[in-house]
Amino acid sequence: xxxxxxxxxxxxxxxxxxxxxxxxxxxxxxxxxxxxxxxxxxxxxxxxxxxxxxxxxxxxxxxxxxxxxxxxxxxxxxxxxxxxxxxxxxxxxxxxxxxxxxxxxxxxxxxxxxxxxxxxxxxxxxxxxxxxxxxxxxxxxxxxxxxxxxxxxxxxxxxxxxxxxxxxxxxxxxxxxxxxxxxxxxxxxxxxxxxxxxxxxxxxxxxxxxxxxxxxxxxxxxxxxxxxxxxxxxxxxxxxxxxxxxxxxxxxxxxxxxxxxxxxxxxxxxxxxxxxxxxxxxxxxxxxxx
Amino acid sequence: xxxxxxxxxxxxxxxxxxxxxxxxxxxxxxxxxxxxxxxxxxxxxxxxxxxxxxxxxxxxxxxxxxxxxxxxxxxxxxxxxxxxxxxxxxxxxxxxxxxxxxxxxxxxxxxxxxxxxxxxxxxxxxxxxxxxxxxxxxxxxxxxxxxxxxxxxxxxxxxxxxxxxxxxxxxxxxxxxxxxxxxxxxxxxxxxxxxxxxxxxxxxxxxxxxxxxxxxxxxxxxxxxxxxxxxxxxxxxxxxxxxxxxxxxxxxxxxxxxxxxxxxxxxxxxxxxxxxxxxxxxxxxxxxxxxxxxxxxxxxxxxxxxxxxxxxxxxxxxxxxxxxxxxxxxxxxxxxxxxxxxxxxxxxxxxxxxxxxxxxxxxxxxxxxxxxxxxxxxxxxxxxxxxxxxxxxxxxxxxxxxxxxxxxxxxxxxxxxxxxxxxxxxxxxxxxxxxxxxxxxxxxxxxxxxxxxxxxxxxxxxxxxxxxxxxxxxxxxxxxxxxxxxxxxxxxxxxxxxxxxxx
Numbered sequence: 001x002x003x004x005x006x007x008x009x010x011x012x013x014x015x016x017x018x019x020x021x022x023x024x025x026x027x028x029x030x031x032x033x034x035x036x037x038x039x040x041x042x043x044x045x046x047x048x049x050x051x052x053x054x055x056x057x058x059x060x061x062x063x064x065x066x067x068x069x070x071x072x073x074x075x076x077x078x079x080x081x082x083x084x085x086x087x088x089x090x091x092x093x094x095x096x097x098x099x100x101x102x103x104x105x106x107x108x109x110x111x112x113x114x115x116x117x118x119x120x121x122x123x124x125x126x127x128x129x130x131x132x133x134x135x136x137x138x139x140x141x142x143x144x145x146x147x148x149x150x151x152x153x154x155x156x157x158x159x160x161x162x163x164x165x166x167x168x169x170x171x172x173x174x175x176x177x178x179x180x181x182x183x184x185x186x187x188x189x190x191x192x193x194x195x196x197x198x199x200x201x202x203x204x205x206x207x208x209x210x211x212x213x214x215x216x217x218x219x220x221x222x223x224x225x226x227x228x229x230x231x232x233x234x235x236x237x238x239x240x241x242x243x244x245x246x247x248x249x250x251x252x253x254x255x256x257x258x259x260x261x262x263x264x265x266x267x268x269x270x271x272x273x274x275x276x277x278x279x280x281x282x283x284x285x286x287x288x289x290x
Numbered sequence: 291x292x293x294x295x296x297x298x299x300x301x302x303x304x305x306x307x308x309x310x311x312x313x314x315x316x317x318x319x320x321x322x323x324x325x326x327x328x329x330x331x332x333x334x335x336x337x338x339x340x341x342x343x344x345x346x347x348x349x350x351x352x353x354x355x356x357x358x359x360x361x362x363x364x365x366x367x368x369x370x371x372x373x374x375x376x377x378x379x380x381x382x383x384x385x386x387x388x389x390x391x392x393x394x395x396x397x398x399x400x401x402x403x404x405x406x407x408x409x410x411x412x413x414x415x416x417x418x419x420x421x422x423x424x425x426x427x428x429x430x431x432x433x434x435x436x437x438x439x440x441x442x443x444x445x446x447x448x449x450x451x452x453x454x455x456x457x458x459x460x461x462x463x464x465x466x467x468x469x470x471x472x473x474x475x476x477x478x479x480x481x482x483x484x485x486x487x488x489x490x491x492x493x494x495x496x497x498x499x500x501x502x503x504x505x506x507x508x509x510x511x512x513x514x515x516x517x518x519x520x521x522x523x524x525x526x527x528x529x530x531x532x533x534x535x536x537x538x539x540x541x542x543x544x545x546x547x548x549x550x551x552x553x554x555x556x557x558x559x560x561x562x563x564x565x566x567x568x569x570x571x572x573x574x575x576x577x578x579x580x581x582x583x584x585x586x587x588x589x590x591x592x593x594x595x596x597x598x599x600x601x602x603x604x605x606x607x608x609x610x611x612x613x614x615x616x617x618x619x620x621x622x623x624x625x626x627x628x629x630x631x632x633x634x635x636x637x638x639x640x641x642x643x644x645x646x647x648x649x650x651x652x653x654x655x656x657x658x659x660x661x662x663x664x665x666x667x668x669x670x671x672x673x674x675x676x677x678x679x680x681x682x683x684x685x686x687x688x689x690x691x692x693x694x695x696x697x698x699x700x701x702x703x704x705x706x707x708x709x710x711x712x713x714x715x716x717x718x719x720x721x722x723x724x725x726x727x728x729x730x731x732x733x734x735x736x737x738x739x740x741x742x743x744x745x746x747x748x749x750x751x752x753x754x755x756x757x758x759x760x761x762x763x764x765x766x767x768x769x770x771x772x773x774x775x776x777x778x779x780x781x782x783x784x785x786x787x788x789x790x791x792x793x
Contacts, residue, residue, distance in 0.1 A: 028545065039498040040507075064408065067488030067497075070742045071403060078407040080546045093744055139323065145742040172323070174654050174729055181501055190324040190653045288743055290564055 028060040029053070029239070029247075032076070033085035034069045036147065037180045037200050045262045046085075052259060056250035059239055069146030073097065082235050083247060085263070088113070088148035088226040088279040093289065095273060100233020103273050104248040106225070107265030111275075113226035114198040115149045115157075117219040118183065123192045125218045131161040132219050140170040141191040143182050148226050148279060150179055154195030156282050157221050180204065187215040203264050224278060227263075228271045300708055300774050311603035314596040320660065323653025330651045337505025341513055348495065349510060353518065356491040358538035359410075359484065360477035363417025365535050367477075368470050370418070371425020378430035390423035392716075392760035394724045395480045396642075397734075397753050399487050400741055405556045410542040413489045417480050421473065432465045433458070467528075475522055479640040482515065486642065486727070496643065500650055512639070519638045560746040567747075582748055586740075587755050590726070590733035594759065597656055597722040597732055598715075601663035605718065606711050608668025609675060610700075616676035619684065619699060629676075636669035645725050654729035662725075663718055671710045678706050709776035716764040723756045733759075 031053070033046055046063040054061040064081065066072045069090045075081040077097045086094055088110075095101050117132065119125040125134050135158075143150020155166055162169050174191060176182040179200035186194040187210065201217065204210050229251055236243050251268045254260065260267060283289040324330065343349065377383055399416035406412045440457040448456070485493025492511060499507040559567065565575035614620040615629025636644075641662050648658030679699055688698050726734025733756045740749035770776075 030546075038502060040502050040504060042498075066408075067486075067494065068742065070744060071488050073744060074404055075407050078552045079549060080407040080409075097744070145739055172654075177501060184503065185653075188324060188330065290745075 028062050029057065029083060029235075030062050030064055030081050031083040031085070032064050032066050032072050032081045034072050034087050034090055034144075034146075035065070035067060035178060036087065036144070036150075036197065037178050039067075039178065048259060049262065052254065052256070053247070053250055056253070057239075057243075057246055069144050073146075076101075076230070076232065079232065079234075082232045082238075084230055086228060086230050087146075088224065088228070088276055089152045089283055089288070090146055090148070091228050091230050092276050092280045092283060093146075094230055095276075096289070098232060101230055102233065102244070103228040103230050103271040103276060104244065105251040105268040106228040106271035106275070107263060108267050108269055109199060109265055110226045110228060110271075111269075112223040113149060114223055115154045115221045116196050116198045116201050116217045117154065117193065117221075118186050118196055118201070118215055119193045119218045120186050120189045120191075120215055121213070122189060125193070127216065127218050129219075131157070133162065135193050135218075136162065136169050137171055138192040139172040139174070140166070141174040141176045141182055141185055141194045143176055143179050143195065143197065145175050147179075147197075148224075149197040150182065150195055151175070152279070152283055152286070152288060153221055153224055156286055159286065183210060183215065187211055189214075193218075199264060224282075225275050226279075227265075228276070229268070300704060300776075303770065303774060304708070307599070307606075308603055311600045314599045317592070318596050318600060318656045318660075320657040321655050322657060323655055324651065327652050333503070334505050334508075334647070334651065337509045340506045341510040342504070342506035343510050345507065349514065352485070352490065352492050352495045352511070353514060354541050355489070356478065356481045356485075357518075357534075358541035359413045359417060359489065359491055360474065360481035361531075361534045362414050362538045362542065363481065364421055364470070364474050364477035365531075366414065366418040367421030368425050368473070370422035371429055372466075374422065374426035375429035375433060378426055383426070387423040387426050388761055388764065389757055391420055391427070392720070392757040392764070393420060393753060394720050395420055396483060396487060396724050396727065397737065397756070399484050399489065400737070400749070401753070403488065404560065404741075404746060405553055406548055407552070408488075408544065408546045409548050410539075410544060411548065413481070413484055413491070413542065416484060416489075417477055421477065421480075425470075425473070428469055429466065432462055432469070436462045436465070471522075471526055474526060475519060478519060478522075479638075483640050483642045486646075493643070497646065500646065512643075516635065516638055520634070556746075561750045563747045563751070564745075582751060586736040586748070587733075587752060589731060590736045590752065591755065591759060593656075593730070594719065594722050594726075594732040594756075597659055597663075597725070597730070598719040598763075600656070601660050601667070601718050601722060602711065602715055604660055604664035605667035605671065605714065606707070608664050609671040609707060609711070612668050612672025613675040613679060613703075614695065616673065617679040617699075619679060619682075619694060633669045633673050633676075636665050637673060639666065641666040641721050642724065642728075646728055649728050649730075656730055659722065659725045659728075659730050659732075663721060667714050667718060671707070671714065674710055675703055675707050679703055705774075705776055708774065709771060712767045712771050712776065715767045716760055719763050720760055723759075 031046075031050065033042070035042055038045075042065045043063070046065075050061045050063040064075070066075060066081075069087070072081065072084055072086070073090055073094045076084050076094050084091075084094065091103060095103070117135070119132075119135070119138075123134075123138060125132055142154065145151060158166055158169065166173055170193075172191075174185075176185050176191075176194070179197045182191075182194045182196045183201065183204060185191045186196075198220070201210070205212075229247075231244055231247055235247070248270070252270065254268055280289065374383060374387065378387075395416050398419055399412060402412040402415050406415075436458065438458075440461060441453070444453050444457045481489075482492040482496075485491040485495065486497050488494065492515060496508060496511050499505075499511065563575075563578070564570075565578045570578070612629075612633060616626050616633060618626065621629065644666055645659050645662035648662055652658050682699060682702055684694070684698055688694055723733040726732035726736065727738045729735065733752060737749050737752045737756070740746070740752060
């Protein structure tokens with residue numbers, strides 16, 4: 001009896017799911033973004049962007065929050081997300097997985113992005129233009145495992161200057177998860193040295209969230225291309241010809257300083273896949289991409 | 291000089307495990323990394339005084355999702371498990387179930403996330419699949435060990451189905467019910483944890499709040515979770531279950547879709563080892579595999595085993611400290627109530643969340659993982675042993691205090707204690723592996739890294755190795771229990787104990 005009930009209910013549940021699954025092509029454009037900072041505020045950050053796009057594009061737009069960089073790539077690849085605000089590395093990985101997808105816009109700052117190496121004052125490390133070889137033997141934290149500014153680039157430059165793998169340079173290597181957390185961990189001394197996205201550092205510094213008596217920037221990497229908007233190649237088929245260009249135009253025309261502060265960028269400019277060749281090469285050289 | 295006094299096997303095995311754990315300590319990394327860990331701990335507990343309910347709708351949403359995934363996962367798992375239990379004597383069913391069980395819900399979630407993305411099926415299967423395998427095993431044991439005398443009164447012409455419903459089920463129903471409702475509690479913990487990898491349950495909100503150090507929000511979530519589990523027997527009623535099961539799909543439903551191309555791609559491309567996909571030569575393939583084994587699998591296995599062995603012995607030590615807290619042989623009712631509260635809180639908090647909290651405070655060494663595993667498991671077994679101790683009648687002239695503990699109770703409870711500890715061995719190992727996702731270098735760390743780097747082929751091999759390791763420990767534990775002749779009370783009707791130990 002109970003069993004039958006269980007089963008029939010289970011079936012109804014499955015039917016409900018499959019209804020969802022079988023519903024025709026998605027009408028709502030779904031976008032997401034890598035959870036690079038302040039995870040509790042992701043929804044507040046991007047819901048207004050969805051509203052802006054909806055108004056500009058004339059189709060329903062929805063933002064879905066996602067917990068990890070890899071999950072955004074997977075959602076994009078599975079067509080559960082059609083547009084995404086990726087980092088350099090995650091964008092390259094996503095476009096490799098989804099042939100036909102293109103980078104359409106990047107922040108003005110993203111053409112010349114940097115990583116800051118930051119250190120707790122107990123280390124005695126001082127800011128310099130030369131690579132701080134004194135970081136050897138310290139504890140070190142990256143950001144997320146899939147981050148460009150928090151992992152790929154710092155790992156590349158550190159290994160290049162120290163001629164060793166990061167695992168052999170530091171006493172301990174960790175992954176904080178996101179840039180805000182990296183700053184908090186180095187400031188509290190949980191890690192002595194860390195690598196952080198320079199935009200997040202500057203923003204939190206301006207907001208007074210950083211105690212500069214405890215933590216400071218000791219080195220800046222050379223510049224590299226980073227964040228960009230990437231869109232799937234098949235959106236024109238779903239929303240009509242020229243849709244990709246419409247999205248691109250909407251992004252390039254985004255001028256509202258309050259909305260731009262969410263990224264935070266001063267504006268968006270055109271981007272193309274080839275802009276990110278250096279990222280791909282770097283990722284290959286440290287073995288993150290086969 | 292040969293002593294006439296001969297140590298028992300249990301005594302020798304215990305010391306062997308203690309020595310192994312001591313040896314493991316040399317290879318473990320157990321320092322506190324944060325410079326001001328107590329500062330942060332203070333902030334955490336200040337948050338307890340000011341729980342923040344301001345995001346109430348968000349909190350309620352997270353709880354509804356947690357409940358709905360748990361109910362659907364456990365209901366589906368028990369239905370499938372019940373069917374599997376009928377054919378559990380088939381060897382290959384036993385093997386597949388053991389294997390599925392050996393993979394933690396979080397690993398299943400990471401796998402299904404790749405196939406179904408944000409679709410609710412991800413969470414449903416992540417709970418339902420391993421739970422079905424566990425249900426199959428325990429239901430089969432209940433059927434096996436149950437009273438069969440009613441069978442003799444049944445007509446030989448009765449069909450298998452009516453025989454089952456008239457001669458077996460009435461006797462066993464209580465066992466099924468007790469075990470299934472206990473598993474619902476586990477399901478709630480599992481469901482909560484799935485949020486850590488991105489499902490919209492409690493863990494999602496909790497980890498975000500933790501990341502930002504919003505401890506008042508953390509406490510609001512945790513307090514509500516304790517309340518939910520503490521009141522479980524009031525809101526889980528047979529009459530209400532259908533309502534929950536009907537409502538749950540509407541709660542978890544979202545508008546993401548499943549594409550069969552993705553499912554196919556996962557099985558035919560993503561998890562096929564890269565050298566095969568590329569058509570590498572044999573030596574290149576070997577290089578790829580040995581690189582994976584030497585640089586990821588081996589260190590992962592070593593750390594997982596080290597953590598497991600230390601945590602196992604630490605759990606044992608804590609159990610021996612905890613059980614008197616709730617035993618009338620040692621404390622008056624007021625003291626016992628406090629003991630119960632402490633043990634309930636430690637038992638209810640999923641070890642993953644406990645480890646997460648301690649990691650944030652002390653930094654990612656093995657120490658937080660050891661403490662979390664020992665506290666959680668010590669509280670579970672301590673609770674069971676404390677209850678068993680009540681059944682022991684002491685003579686009026688029995689010693690008090692330490693004498694009572696060491697000479698009267700411990701010798702009588704020790705077999706029971708070892709049995710429970712060995713039952714938890716495999717569970718502790720599964721958790722040790724999964725804690726790697728939090729940054730400790732056990733197998734979970736390498737699995738999570740492979741997934742973050744989108745190398746699903748590597749992730750699958752590492753998950754396979756993790757499962758094998760678990761099956762191995764399970765077999766070893768069964769061997770030791772048989773060798774030491776350790777058994778526990780298998781009556782599910784009398785108490786949840788058997789269930790709790792088995793998980």
